[in-house]
Amino acid sequence: MKRLSPFNITSLTLGFAFLYLPMILLVIYSFNSSKLVTVWAGFSTKWYGELLRDEAFLNAAWVTIKVAVISSTFATILGTMAAYVLVNAGRFFGRTLFSGMIYAPLVMPEVITGLSLLLLFIGIGLDRGVLTIVLAHTTFSMCYVSVVVSSRLVSFDRSLEEAALDLGCNRFGAFRLVTLPIIAPAVISGWLLAFTLSLDDLVIASFVSGPSSTTLPIKIWSAVRLGVSPEINALSTLMIGVVTIGVITASLISKRNSVRAQRDAQAAERTA
């Protein structure tokens, strides 16, 4: 029988306090009415109002969301293709190079990825803007997507796909009707991962963005370099709130699905 010792409980409590206290303090101080961020002067939501009136922030937020939606969608398509190739294509010319190019971006320092892409865009004369950020984000997030999707594809029973082919599906039909529904959870989490990576990226975006395409992290960066600001606290609180709601919803949905799957399996056993 496993039991938590006092030491285990202490390390969990301290560890989670360490992980969560900074964010909780940030949220609390976003409601501080004082401009001096470390002195509490009463409850106020005025920084939220100032934030929502700040055109530059709203523009940056819009650019960021646009980039994240487009790049994560492309990354999901390309990454799923790449995962399918890695798992199912067998041997082909340059396979080692291909899998190397999938795994290398995961460990590559962002400064190097950003620098190399910028040098490419300048070399081919592509103006820096939304397009170049989308290209850069698609490239590194497709690798994350393909790792997530391929771990699901490895455990996928290929005989199901073969059965669909025997029953008259063409290859694409078999993929769409059989494989895709089974790997869908991995594809969706790949998309979410790519979306967050794109929302979050500062370093690569600073290299490849132009003056007209400032993203939210770049905007936050230039503001926080000058120190703590209450507006950024408000913005952070909004972002933390959205993520928390998203993650909790996702985990509730997956819990409900697994409970349902268990019940179905039990029901199937009873009838059999």
Added chain:
Amino acid sequence: MRKFALIAVPYSWLLALFLIPFLIVFKISLSDIALAIPPYTPTIKDGFGALIKGLDFENFVFLTTDDLYYKAYLSSLKIALISTLLTLLVGYPMAYAMARAPDEWRATLMMLVILPFWTSFLIRVYAWIGILSNEGLLNQFLLWTGLISEPLTILNTNYAVYIGIVYTYLPFMILPIYATLERLDDSLIEAAEDLGCSRLSAFWLVTIPLSKTGIIAGCFLVFIPALGEFVIPSLLGGSGTLMIGKVLFEEFFNNRDWPVASAVAVILLLILIVPIVLFQRNQQKQAEAET
């Protein structure tokens, strides 16, 4: 034919946007700085012969003559190493406690570890500025308790960088260690205790060796990105904090010396190859052990 198309699309995307950019960085690291657009020479326009003749290792020689660069590499290695060890010290007890927690808690604990990973990295680093600064909340708290009489200077020193790295990379340490500890067979520890081991020596002789692959994986997952880190040293570190990611960024944007920035990138990559290869080998060993 269809298979060919399926391979060709992601393959050519990665060739064009991953491999070729690298070759360009490598080529520019061998070029000379120039007052032109783009600010280096020679370029493709000079013709192929002049292009080959114009390349040399001057920038790499320059990196060895100015001690800023080797100091930056050494101090990046040092900072990455110390923060990896600190992350292990914080992360291992948490992973261990999670693995021993009752089954119905595990999903929640897991979610609590992963949640910070989904929140903006930049914001999580930024949160520490308000805590660590001289008038910050930590100093206010310590002054209030009477533990200190003068505010501690933590922000803009290497200590703040360590805290920042441990904080942001902690989930990367916990998850692989938890994965190995969760599969650990408890009867092995009971056997060790029956055979006369104390609790502590059973932990040291059985649990630690059996979670070795997780420890190694976690350490590399922290060490590799910490080495090239740019955001944490720039926001939390001071002028005395030398890290190579920061040097590269400043060389490129402030000095506009693209060839030297490229040479810095090439060397950083060469340094990273060793831990990356070791990490891959560790992962392979783990995969083989599982099958």
